[in-house]
Amino acid sequence: MASVNTFDAKSALTVGDQTYEIFRLAAVEGSGDLPYSLKVLLENLLRTEDGANVTAEHIRALGGWDQDAQPDTEIQFTPARVIMQDFTGVPCIVDLATMREAVEELGGNASKINPLAPAELVIDHSVVIDVFGREDAFQRNVDFEYQRNQERYQFLRWGQTAFDDFKVVPPGTGIVHQVNIEHLARSVMVRDTDEGTLAYPDTCVGTDSHTTMENGLGVLGWGVGGIEAEAAMLGQPISMLIPRVVGFKLTGEIPPAATATDVVLTITEMLREHGVVGKFVEFYGEGVASVPLANRATIGNMSPEFGSTCAIFPIDDVTVDYLRMTGRDEQQLALVEAYAKEQGLWHDPSTEPRFSERLELDLSTVVPSIAGPKRPQDRIVVSEAKEQFASDVKNYGVDGDLREVEVSYAGQTFGLKDGAVVIASITSCTNTSNPSVMMAAAMLAKNAVERGLDVKPWVKTSMAPGSKVVTNYYEKAGMWPYLEKLGYHLVGYGCTTCIGNSGPLPEEISQAVQENDLTVTSVLSGNRNFEGRINPDVKMNYLASPPLVIAYALAGTMDVDFDSEPLGQDADGTDVFLKDIWPNPADVQRTIDEAISQEMFTDKYADVFAGDDRWRSLPTPEGDTFAWDEDSTYVRKAPYFDGMQSEPAPVEDISGARVLALLGDSVTTDHISPAGAIKADSPAGKYLAEHGVERKDFNSYGSRRGNHEVMIRGTFANIRLKNLLLDGVEGGFTRNFLDGGEQTTIFEASQAYQEAGVPLVVLAGKEYGSGSSRDWAAKGTTLLGVKAVLAESYERIHRSNLIGMGVVPLQFPAGENAASYGLDGTETFDVTGLTALNEGTTPRTVTVTATKESGETVEIDAVVRIDTPGEADYFRNGGILQYVLRSLVK
Known part of the structure; x- marks a missing residue:
């Protein structure tokens, strides 16, 4: 609840017999012609204004947003709720469970570690198509799923009972984003407070990049790394710059031969070509009314593929009709319509908000x-x-x-x-x-x-x-x-x-x-x-x-x-x-x-959190803290808080670092983060075999995300990764320069470097870290001993996640890259200037000195991509989780 109300925005809205407290956008000058998405952010700031994290200056900056300016104003966005799937959600709950123990060790109260925002997890990523093309395929695949994942599911069942405001949708129910739009999304949230019932826009971040599917319902949100999601669950706002907003005008109707998929592939190509990374995309115009909600959701879903933070549709009759069809109650429907109209969030095709950039698509031109x-x-x-x-x-x-x-x-x-x-x-x-x-x-x-x-x-x-x-x-x-x-x-x-x-x-x-x-x-x-x-x-x-x-x-x-x-x-x-x-x-x-029919939705979601007999009969541990099983190969206590002190150690410069991987352009988190099947001859496969796991029971990396020992061994191990330290070799290999430059696995090289006390860096090209919002791409990087990444450019989520795990993202000067500096990855690297962070400031650049084997040096004026003061705080603390933990103990 906001403790400051500078703009006297607090007001009342009566819908039927119910009166709600709201924060009126009209109280802020300039709010009238803001894009829909920025109006939602503005309400968020009005409601959470506290004079410290969120100030009147932030609110005025958003109301007076200059659509032509480059983003430079940091704001703190507090999502209304968090959604997770099981691959990315399990490590979140592992970390929260570990934090409970770490809080106790630092003299705090374990029960303080609880989601402060509603958190819902849908188990949808663990079913593998072992059996297909036959009548019993579903039943057989679910049998295999439970056999492989019983430990994880028991752990999640414990989490559901141990943590307040955390719910789990059991396996065999649906895909997280579809369950979100069909049942979990509210469009307008309602919360009881000491002063009455508060109504505000539904906003939701998720641990899957396709969380943006909810944008089709007018819900502002996007994918964040599991690291950011944990912080959001614990009440930490998300630090962001007020973005540029691209207005995408839709006209015409889809021709008979084309489908929604064809539309979304066309939009993906257009927006990738235009360049929307780090921007909001918002749809408007006469054609919006003819886009069914399912098509809106399809378009929103593909936001990560064209690179925007979100791809949102405003609320209108189509939104309300879909909410009705999917079984939301009549009071909620009335509230969504009344609230949206009262706050200027209802779509009006005759007016055009002020946008930073504009594109247009005539839907009738779309082809298969x-x-x-x-x-x-x-x-x-x-x-x-x-x-x-x-x-x-x-x-x-x-x-x-x-x-x-x-x-x-x-x-x-x-x-x-x-x-x-x-x-x-x-x-x-x-x-x-x-x-x-x-x-x-x-x-x-x-x-x-x-x-x-x-x-x-x-x-x-x-x-x-x-x-x-x-x-x-x-x-x-x-x-x-x-x-x-x-x-x-x-x-x-x-x-x-x-x-x-x-x-x-x-x-x-x-x-x-x-x-x-x-x-x-x-x-x-x-x-x-x-x-x-x-x-x-x-x-x-x-x-x-x-x-x-x-x-x-x-x-x-x-x-x-x-x-x-x-x-x-x-x-x-x-x-x-x-x-x-x-x-x-x-x-x-x-x-x-x-x-x-509406009955299909009300029937299928009537008892969505209860699960079937198999789920309900899982033996479930009890207690505030989890009883870790030392023999478990699925769920292990996270190592991030080992030896953590109540005060952070000073930031140090990097000295004598070696290159773990030299990578080209468009290296995605799929290349970095462990995913897919675990090969028997891989470091992760050998680890499982050593721990008595048979090959047939290896399961996937995703299912073992709660075990850092498996995940670190699979980081940078994608079979298609091209580490340019090696000629023509694909996969998770590198050269160990402590051993004469011999080829070995990335994991084994990392172990040797860490034992010798040698820090590591990764060199990369453009769009480093694009792809799914995989926290393990950052967690694995830090656990391998990487202290810095030096790339030409970054994808938004991965850059933020690197900082969240204590890895500094550095960027080559514009137009430069490893090749233009003559770097081949055999050099030794020093980074000086990072210690300025100890003075409470973030240096714009630092000096990276690469020393070749001949003794020749190359100096690079690298840009420090710690973009906001909030990110600097996280980095100074060694990561976002350490920052939150210290804050809670204090």
């Missing part, structure tokens, strides 16, 4: 598209996809004719070629929340079956809906038999293929691919297709709408032109083309209207 083979922003028009594939496949060593090998599998013998689609998966939050594309896929399947078409035998098919409601409306519309005839049986409710949980390919297919080094492909309805992410056997990955996923499964190859090549023949021997089975959008909409 896919994206790939390795980045979501690389859009390809479907009619040109065959030609583009022929060009792209050359980058994978296939020059000339596509090679073909004979394979026998499941009673059939066939030729498997380069370009074969071996995975065609309907998965991920982006599209499985959207009835228009999900029903289109089902109806395309129906049309295909009725014309006698079948999926090619080498295709691994899977259907992983975002919530049980999808299953419900498929049943009601009678679509499951057709989907299942094509192998699209339910495999689970989770992210699956999009996060690398595609499961293994059938052994015969995998063996043929590996032995012949075939370049095979995947097609998925997801948002991420980075190298090495989907499946270790698959080199080229494409994003597509759910109906196009099935189309490519029917074709069985990326080497196809749907316009001129048939998908197969019907019983009469007549060629069947994609256009012959593509469902009519009017028929799709009519089927949706007949199949979806």
Whole structure:
């Protein structure tokens, strides 16, 4: 509750029989024509004004925002709630549990460590598609999930009882972002205080970058690292600069042949090209009213792919109708509408807010598209996809004719070629929340079956809906038999293929691919297709709408032109083309209207936190502090507070550092953070084997995020990582300069350097750390002994997370990089000037001196990317968690 009310903004709003306390935006000069997103931030500051963290000057700066200026005003944003998924959420709860013990050791009270903002965790990242294409796939995959993850699930059950205001949505319920928009999101929050009932905009940060899906509901929020999320749960505001806001005007309507996925791939390409990293994107204009909520959510979901902090739609009738459809109560609906209209948050297409930049898209110009083979922003028009594939496949060593090998599998013998689609998966939050594309896929399947078409035998098919409601409306519309005839049986409710949980390919297919080094492909309805992410056997990955996923499964190859090549023949021997089975959008909409009801949502979410018998029967530890099991390979006490004193040690310059990795451009957190399957011959695999874990029980890195010993061994271990210290070698390897520059794993080199007391640095190119908001990309970096990263530019979340873990992000001067300075990574590095932080100031630059083996030195005037005073406080304390812990003890 704010202790200061400089602007006399506190007021009352009566809706029906209920009166709410609100903070009126109109009290601040200049607020009237602010973009929607900044109005939400302004209300946040008005409500949390305390004269210290949030001052009247901050509020005036936001009201008088200069849309043309570069961001330079720091504000403190306090999210209303936090949402997590289990991969990123488990380490958060591990850290909170460890903090309880650390507080006691520093003489404080363990029960002080509790979420102060509502925190909800949805278990959706742990299901792996081990079984597919059969009736019992869902049940079998869930069985495997519980076998592999029992320890983690018991730990989360403990957390649910030990911490106040922390709830867990059990496995097999849905994908976090879909559960968020269908049930958890409030649009307007309500909280009882000593002075009455407070109403304010729903804002929510999440430990998954696609938290931005909620932007479709007018909820301001974005993905943060688990580190920031923990701090937000503990009442710490998020330090940020008032951003530039890009107004994206929508006009026209989507043409019949195109889908919401095509729209979002078009927008992704446009915004990547425009450059929106660190900016807010906000949609406005006459076309907004014709964009269904599901499509808005799809667009918001892809915000990380085009690089913006958020991609938000204002509240309007479409928002309220969706909230009604998904079972929110009538008082809440009335409050959302009344509050939005009272505060100027209701969309008015006739007025144009002041924006920093503007773009425009006529939706009628959108054409069917896919994206790939390795980045979501690389859009390809479907009619040109065959030609583009022929060009792209050359980058994978296939020059000339596509090679073909004979394979026998499941009673059939066939030729498997380069370009074969071996995975065609309907998965991920982006599209499985959207009835228009999900029903289109089902109806395309129906049309295909009725014309006698079948999926090619080498295709691994899977259907992983975002919530049980999808299953419900498929049943009601009678679509499951057709989907299942094509192998699209339910495999689970989770992210699956999009996060690398595609499961293994059938052994015969995998063996043929590996032995012949075939370049095979995947097609998925997801948002991420980075190298090495989907499946270790698959080199080229494409994003597509759910109906196009099935189309490519029917074709069985990326080497196809749907316009001129048939998908197969019907019983009469007549060629069947994609256009012959593509469902009519009017028929799709009519089927949706007949199949979806409000009761489906109220029924499926009636008892969403209770879980099934299996969840409820898990033995659950009790007590304020967790009883760590020393033998556990899943959940271990975090090491960040070991030996921590009540006062931070002074910041020191870096001396005699060696390069752990020399990296190029676009190194993502997927390259840095441990993800996917654990290989037997990797440092993490060896660790598990040494601890008695059988190969079949290794599970994924994501499932073992609560064990830092596994995670540190998998940091920088992505099979596609290219460390330029080595020639032509991919994977988690480097040179150990203490051992004559011999090649070894990054983990083993790190251990040797740390034992010798040698600090480490990472050199990198542009867009370092783009991708998922993975806290382990920063946690693993610090645990490997890296003290600084020197890059050309950073992705927002990863830069902030590095600081949150005590690693200093440095930037080459504009236009310069490692190559331009003649650096090859064999140098020794000194960083001087960091000690200025001890005086309470942040140096703009520091001197990086690289000493070559010859004794020659290179001096670099590196920019210190500690951008705000709040970040400087975190760094001085050795990290954000240490800062919070010391604050709570004081």
